[in-house]
Amino acid sequence: MTAETSSRTPFRKILIANRGEIALRIIRTARALGYRTVAVHSTADAGARHVREADQAVCIGDPLPAQSYLCIPALIEAARRSGADAVHPGYGFLAENEDFAQACHDAGLVFIGPSAEAIRAMGNKAGAKVLMQAAGVPCIPGYQGEDQSEARLADEAGRIGFPVMIKATAGGGGRGMRLVNSAAEFPELLRSARSEAQSAFGDPEVILERAIVRPRHIEIQVFADRHGHAIHLGERDCSVQRRHQKLIEEAPSPAVDAALRARMGATAVAAVKAIRYEGAGTLEFLLDAEGRYYFMEMNTRLQVEHPVTEAITGLDLVALQLRVAAGEPVGIAQEDVRFSGHAIEVRLCAEDADQGFMPQSGTMALWQMPPQLRVEHALQSGAEIPPYYDSMIAKLIAHGDSREDARRLLMAGLEDAVALGVTTNQAFLHRCLGHDVFAAGGAT
Structure with missing residues (x-):
């Protein structure tokens, strides 16, 4: 038996400790690879799409739907009751919670993500900065x-x-x-x-x-396995934000050329190797006007904006997560990573952009999404938008041969999208994409 074989952690049934479009995204890849899935849900989500589409479903919250997805004992018990032998935390709620990762490990469950030690090390900005400085990563x-x-x-x-x-x-x-x-x-x-x-x-x-004046927010997608292999999958530009939260993400960045991409990618790979990281992760940097970049933080999970990376690389990042969690090598060499075209994603949120981005809830009376885009969502006409959770209700992603192709396609898709009954930021996103500064690739 080889060292690689002895470190395998196979699993068959995955409990998804998340909800909505996140859970549906993971269910889609897991099903395609032959895994069984278990959905969890609060009482507010009893009729939700992710509950209907999983192989099993377990209710974890009554009567506090806002807190049920954060209850670690309830999630561990749901895994036990359903017979799940692995847990995918999604990319919200407990995805970066070291206590949850440790609880899964202690319960004999495969945690589809990094170790509790890695999450703890990178979860504190002060401690992470010290670790990154020791690894030679430029810091602010x-x-x-x-x-x-x-x-x-x-x-x-x-x-x-x-x-x-x-x-x-x-x-x-x-x-x-x-x-x-x-x-x-x-x-x-x-x-x-x-x-x-x-x-x-x-x-x-x-x-x-x-404070770096007028920076770009650039993040590098990395993958590493327990056998010492690590690669990067290029960058995403996440500079268009409101209240320090991302609204538009694209790959590649209009401000990053091949040479800068190679330098930032090498820095990110060296960083994850230094902390013996395992799984999907993202190193976030600020990029100044002179091309200098500085480490901000590391997200020890899959990112909301991962579809733009999937679009330009042709890779399924959730499939890579499952592969690495099972103890297999990541299976891709850096020189085999190829980039094709340009992809842009917008976050459609149930919020009123004209009223300080105030979150909205209610019944989505009519919901029709454009077929020419990749749309990640968990809605249908008549669906309820509860007031308990994050305001993002969908992601619309366009991929084109060029940045302008992708921008034009996404703007047309936003014009065709129908979301009636609950106020959204749809028109605001369209205005952002059409703004002269964004069109020229100059947004900071």
């Missing part, structure tokens, strides 16, 4: 010390030089993040950031970083 100048007193942080902000970013060390999604332009506004914004971080993550600790 800043402060990530243990002294969290207001006086020390104010002194460090002055040393770094304004503008400064305050960032919560735990979590993400822009929560606990503030841009500070002067020393005078630092105390108030620090208190605001800490309060939001405590509320969102249960941890008020922050780090400080020099």
Whole structure:
């Protein structure tokens, strides 16, 4: 028996610890590969599409649907009751929770993701930055010390030089993040950031970083296996955001040429090898106007925007996840990764862009998506949009021979899409794609 064979962790039935389009995306690939699937659902999601399309379904939440998907004991019990021998966390809720990964391991379940140790190491921004600096990854100048007193942080902000970013060390999604332009506004914004971080993550600790003026948000998709192999699948440009949360993602980036892609990719691969990472991951960087890039954070999971990478590489990233989790080599050499055309994704959200992106809920009276696009969703006419979860209800992805081909196709698809009954950001997305700056590839 070879070392590769002895490290295999085969499984047959996968419990998907997520909901909606995320669960459906994983079900689609799992079914194509011959795996059985188990859906979990809150009482609010009892009639949801992911529940109907899985081979089995287990209710995990009554009467608090907002918290049921976060209840680790309930998810482990659902796996036991259903006979699942593996758990896929999706790319939300508990996907980056080291306690959940450890609980799955302790229960004898294969966790389709990195180890609890890797999630823990990269989940704290301060600790991750130290690890990345040790691995030779360029990081933004800043402060990530243990002294969290207001006086020390104010002194460090002055040393770094304004503008400064305050960032919560735990979590993400822009929560606990503030841009500070002067020393005078630092105390108030620090208190605001800490309060939001405590509320969102249960941890008020922050780090400080020099603010990079008009940067691009560039992320590198990586895959690594337990046999020491690691590759990157190019970059995605996620610069168009609202409230520090992504709205439009594309691959490749209009600002990245082949030479820069090779340098950033090599940096990302070296980083995951340094921490003995396993599975899908994304290293996120800020890219300045001079082509310098700086590490921000690592997402230890599959990203919402992974379809644009799938479109230009022809690879199924969920299939790669399942392969690596089963203990098999990733099976692709770096020189075999090829990029074809351009892909753009928009996040369709149930929110009112004209009212501060206020989340919306209700009944989707009429739902018709354009056949010329890849649309990831879990809706149908008459479906309920509950108020308990993230406002994103679908992703629309266009792939073309060129960036302009993809942009034109996506704009036409948004014009053809019908989502009536609940206010969405559909028109706002169309305006973004049609904006002169975005059309020219200049969005930061």
